[in-house]
Amino acid sequence: MLLGVVFRKLIKAGSLTMINHRGERRHFGQPPGPETVVIRLTKPSTEWRIALNPKLAVGEAYMDGDLVLEQGSIYDFLALVVSNIGIHGTIPLSGVQRMYERTMRLWYQFNPESAARRRVQHHYDLDGRLYDLFLDTDKQYSCAYFTTPDATLEQAQLAKKRHIAAKLNLQPGMTVLEIGCGWGGLALYLAETCGVNVVGITLSHEQHAIAQRRAQERGLSDRVRFELIDYRKMDGQFDRIVSVGMFEHVGVPHYRAYFDGICRLLKNDGVALVHSIGRSEGPGTTPAFIRKYIFPGGYIPALSEVVPVIEKSQLWVTDMEILRLHYAETLKHWRSRFLAQWDKAQALYDARFCRMWEFYLAASEIAFRLWGQMVFQVQLTKQVDALPITRDYMHDAELALAGREKPQRFAKTA
Numbered sequence: 001m002l003l004g005v006v007f008r009k010l011i012k013a014g015s016l017t018m019i020n021h022r023g024e025r026r027h028f029g030q031p032p033g034p035e036t037v038v039i040r041l042t043k044p045s046t047e048w049r050i051a052l053n054p055k056l057a058v059g060e061a062y063m064d065g066d067l068v069l070e071q072g073s074i075y076d077f078l079a080l081v082v083s084n085i086g087i088h089g090t091i092p093l094s095g096v097q098r099m100y101e102r103t104m105r106l107w108y109q110f111n112p113e114s115a116a117r118r119r120v121q122h123h124y125d126l127d128g129r130l131y132d133l134f135l136d137t138d139k140q141y142s143c144a145y146f147t148t149p150d151a152t153l154e155q156a157q158l159a160k161k162r163h164i165a166a167k168l169n170l171q172p173g174m175t176v177l178e179i180g181c182g183w184g185g186l187a188l189y190l191a192e193t194c195g196v197n198v199v200g201i202t203l204s205h206e207q208h209a210i211a212q213r214r215a216q217e218r219g220l221s222d223r224v225r226f227e228l229i230d231y232r233k234m235d236g237q238f239d240r241i242v243s244v245g246m247f248e249h250v251g252v253p254h255y256r257a258y259f260d261g262i263c264r265l266l267k268n269d270g271v272a273l274v275h276s277i278g279r280s281e282g283p284g285t286t287p288a289f290i291r292k293y294i295f296p297g298g299y300i301p302a303l304s305e306v307v308p309v310i311e312k313s314q315l316w317v318t319d320m321e322i323l324r325l326h327y328a329e330t331l332k333h334w335r336s337r338f339l340a341q342w343d344k345a346q347a348l349y350d351a352r353f354c355r356m357w358e359f360y361l362a363a364s365e366i367a368f369r370l371w372g373q374m375v376f377q378v379q380l381t382k383q384v385d386a387l388p389i390t391r392d393y394m395h396d397a398e399l400a401l402a403g404r405e406k407p408q409r410f411a412k413t414a
Contacts, residue, residue, distance in 0.1 A: 059289035142245035180246025184211030
C-alpha cells in the first residue's frame with residue numbers, strides 16, 4: 001500500500017504496472033499499452049523498503065532478485081520514474097531519508113589517505129577482465145568525446161584524449177603529472193603522440209600493474225612512469241598536470257588540499273586540466289546505492305562547490321567547458337557491451353554481481369540524460385599569461401594531434 005501511494009503521486013507520464021508478492025496488479029499513470037513497464041516484487045518487505053528509502057532499496061531489490069522486470073528493462077523503469085521526478089523534484093515519502101543524507105554528506109565524503117586507498121581499491125581492484133568486457137580497447141574508464149553521432153566508442157575515447165591534450169598546450173620534452181592514471185591509456189597517449197614525459201599516480205594495485213606492463217610493451221618506460229601514491233604525498237614540479245575522472249573521489253572536505261596540491265606541484269608557467277563529473281542543480285548527496293556498492297566515499301560536485309576553492313588556491317580558471325550528453329552516450333555503449341557479455345561477467349562473479357553492475361550503468365546513464373549530471377573540464381594556471389589569449393590554439397592542436405596519432409593498441413588481460 002505504501003509504495004502504491006508513492007507511485008500514484010509520482011507516475012503521471014508513462015505507464016507502470018506493479019505486481020506485488022501475492023500476484024495482485026496495480027496500475028499507475030497512463031493506460032496500459034505495449035510500452036508499459038511491468039515490475040514484480042517478490043517479498044512484502046520490498047514494497048515498504050523502496051517506499052521509504054528508494055535510492056538504496058531499488059538497486060538492492062533488483063540486485064537481490066526481489067524486484068523483477070516482467071516487461072521492459074531496469075533502464076526503462078528508472079527512466080520512467082526519473083522522468084516523472086525531474087531534476088528539481090522529490091520522491092514522495094522520502095523526506096526524512098533526504099534530511100539524514102544531507103546531514104551526513106560531509107562525513108560520507110571524508111577521505112583521509114587510508115580510507116581513500118581502501119575505497120579506490122574497492123572499485124578499481126576488481127578483476128581486470130571485468131573491465132575488458134565493456135570498455136574500449138584502451139580501457140578508458142571516463143567520459144568519451146563524441147565528435148560525430150555515429151562515432152564508435154574507440155573513436156570517441158581517442159577524441160577525448162586528443163581534446164584534453166590540446167587544452168594542455170603541450171610541447172615536446174615537457175613533464176606531465178597525471179593524478180589518477182587509471183590503466184595508463186592517457187599517459188601513454190601523451191608520451192607517444194606529444195613527446196612529453198609523464199608520471200602517472202594511482203592508489204589501485206591492479207591499475208598500477210597493468211599500466212606499468214603497457215608502458216614496457218609500448219617501449220615507453222623511459223618516458224612514462226607509474227607510481228602507487230596518494231596525490232597529497234607527491235613531490236616535485238611539473239609543466240602540466242592533468243586529472244581525469246579522479247576528482248569525484250576527493251570529497252568536499254578535501255577540495256582545498258587537492259587544489260593547493262595542484263598549485264604546489266605546478267610550475268609557475270604551468271597549465272593544469274581537471275576533468276570531472278558535475279551536477280547542474282547545486283550541491284547534493286551521493287545516492288545510497290552508489291555510495292554503498294560502487295563508489296564508497298565518492299561525490300559528484302556542483303561547480304558552486306569547486307570554483308570558490310580554486311579561487312582560494314590562487315589559481316586562474318582560464319577555460320571551462322561543459323560536456324552534457326557525452327557521458328550518457330559513453331554509458332550507453334558500456335551498458336550495451338556489458339549486457340552482451342553477461343555470461344562472461346557471471347563466470348567471473350555471479351548473477352547478483354551482474355545485476356548490481358547493470359543497475360549501476362543504467363542508473364548512471366539516466367543521471368546524465370534526465371537528472372542533471374554533466375562533465376566539466378576546467379583549465380587552470382598560476383599566471384595570467386601562461387596560455388594564448390584566444391582558444392584557437394586548441395582547435396589547431398587537435399588537428400595536428402590527429403595527424404600524429406598512432407594506431408591504439410592494448411593487450412587484453414583476459
